[in-house]
Amino acid sequence: MMKAVLLGSVSSKPTTENFTSCMLVQNEAKVYLFDACEGVQMRIMQSGISFMKIDSIFLSHFHADHILGIPGLIATMELSERQSPLNIFGPKGIKQRVSEILNLMNIGHSFKINYKDLSEGKVFENEKVEIYAKKFIHRILNYGFIMKEKDKVGEFNRKKAEKLLPPGPLYKQLQDGKTVTYNGKKIKPEMVMDYNKGRIGKKIGYIVDTYDKGYEKFIGNADILFHESCFMKEEEKRAKQTKHSVMEDVIKISKKAKVKKLVLFNYSNRYLEDLEKTKKKIKSKDIVFGNDLDCFELK
Ligand SMILES: [Zn+2]
Incomplete structure (x- = not known):
């Protein structure tokens, strides 16, 4: 069973209720973190999942609202005597960026950190999951991710x-x-395998901060897609300027890609007050307006 938890749901700056965007996936004993918002360690603790189980962190891009949680998380891992290595994936230059932040804050770590620059295609694989990255148009280099659980024959x-x-x-x-x-x-x-316990692996997508279009193939048939929805159609001009998504476009693209469940998040603070009205306009039960700590089980 896989579990995805939205840890933060607003863009740019936190509110009294919401953290900025990030998400984690638990697959059996391992946890994979996508972006690390300010205070991410607190949200992870509130989710009931151990931050010590994080195997790999995938950072979409170097805008502060997606990475501010990294130093705090690593400091707490060290204080909690983490031993196992940690993988951190990010756009080119990830090692230098994170090392500089840690040095500046005097955060040492006795566990090993493996830094890896992202590129397009398969970026990670272990016996349970595969993770793919793709560049998405934003103001700076930005990646979206697909996590695919491997099929289990039995x-x-x-x-x-x-x-x-x-x-x-x-x-x-x-x-x-x-x-x-x-x-x-x-x-x-067949004498030792329970083939009735086999399952088709689930596909989870995570895409933030982009004005991109035409990536149906990448997200095709995803069981669940976490996609930013920073603006509404009325603010199309601003979305274009800041290279963010418009909710109506995201819905259209994910429908075309046959995404089974779309979780919208990364809302601009500018329209948070109107969100309740917007929710009423969307009738489909397969489109969800994500909130901090919303948990989705993929059985
Ligand atoms: Zn950004």
Whole structure:
């Protein structure tokens, strides 16, 4: 099961209720953070998920409202005696940027930080998930992300297997769908695999701060897409100037891309007061106006 939590939902500056935009995904024992708003560590604690489980952080771009939480988070990880390495992905120059901020604030860390400059395409892969990045038009270099959970053909039933053969490399072959021979006896994968427990991996998108259009392929068939919705159509001119999205365009693009659930967020403070009125105009239950700490389970 995957879980995505919107940690902050407004653009540029926080309010008394809302933090600026960022989101995390928990996939089994690992957590992946997309952007790090000011005070992100507090929001993560409130979500009930351990910030120590963060495996990798993906920063879309170097505007302050998306990265201010980094030094505080790393300082707290160090105080909490983190041992495991942390990956930080960001636009070109990420290592220098973050190192300078940490030096300036005298934040040391005894755990290793692996910095990686982003490029387009697959940027991360482990045994459970793959993450893809794509450049999105903004005032500065900016990336959007797709996280794809790997398909699971079924679940290996250890109890059943142990009755047939002892643990060893043959287990892996059975999990890979190969028939093996033990003590002259043929053992087929279906004898140890619960294929009814298989599942198609889920696809989650995270896109902020862009006036881009025509990226349906990148977000195609996403199970859930977190997409900024900074402005309304009436403020199209300002959206163009500041390179932000217009809600109506985002809805159109995600419909075309057959996104199953669209979570709008990153609202401009300028129209927060009108948000309730706007919500009433949108009838689809597959379009959600995200709020801080909204949690979405992907079963
Ligand atoms: Zn920005």
